[in-house]
Amino acid sequence: MPEPSVPKSVYCLTVISMVICLPMIALSVVNYGLLSIWLNAAIAVIILLHNVTFLGVAWWTKKYSSGTKAAININNEDDEDGPLTMAEPAVAFHMGNIAFIIFLCVINAVAFAIMVDITSQGALKSTLPIERIGSHKWNIKVQIAQTTVLGVSFLIQVITLTICSMGWRRLKEEEENAKEEYEYGSA
DSSP states (O other): OOOOOHHHHHHHHHHHHHHHHHHHHHHHHHHOOOOHHHHHHHHHHHHHHHHHHHHHHHHHHHHHHOOEEEOOSSSOOSSSSOOOEOOOOGGGGGGHHHHHHHHHHHHHHHHHHHHHHHHHHHHGGGGHHHHHHHHTTTHHHHHHHHHHOOOOOHHHHHHHHHHHHHHHHHHHHHHHHHHHHHHHHHH
16 A cells, blocks of 8 residues: 555645635734634634644655554454554544544634624624724724635635545545455455
8 A cells, every 4th residue: 555645635725724824814913803813813823733733744654654554453363364454544534633623613613603793793893892892993894804714714624624534434434344354254
């Protein structure tokens, strides 16, 4: 089996997500609503940290992995055929990565909902009192831009989650099929 790697679609979405985080941080600097400043900047930094870590681990895995296979002993007996071997899954399909992408989707959805409330009500009439502090009428254009960027970031996270989850499910199905074939062949 070839070395584990990141599918091109996940790699492209990760890079696009990193690029989108830059305007998210820039817009939070020029925004004067307290919640908007800290919420969007924090989410952008968390996404950037995840993406840089993800790409670093993927690079390290691809560079230093020797294409090893993990041995899976189905029945703890010594078979003359040896244990069933399965290839390492790609980093993108690792359960830790999928769990963190779910976390990113949740905080993105919450932030997007808050930003839609702030944008639809206007910062000065927002249902969130903390957002009224330091806001100006002209700030609505920044709010609209932040909401748009946050919405795009959310969509990218959801698409990435979908691709990674489908890959994980496919790996589990292949693993189950291989186990069944191994058990059928050894019976």
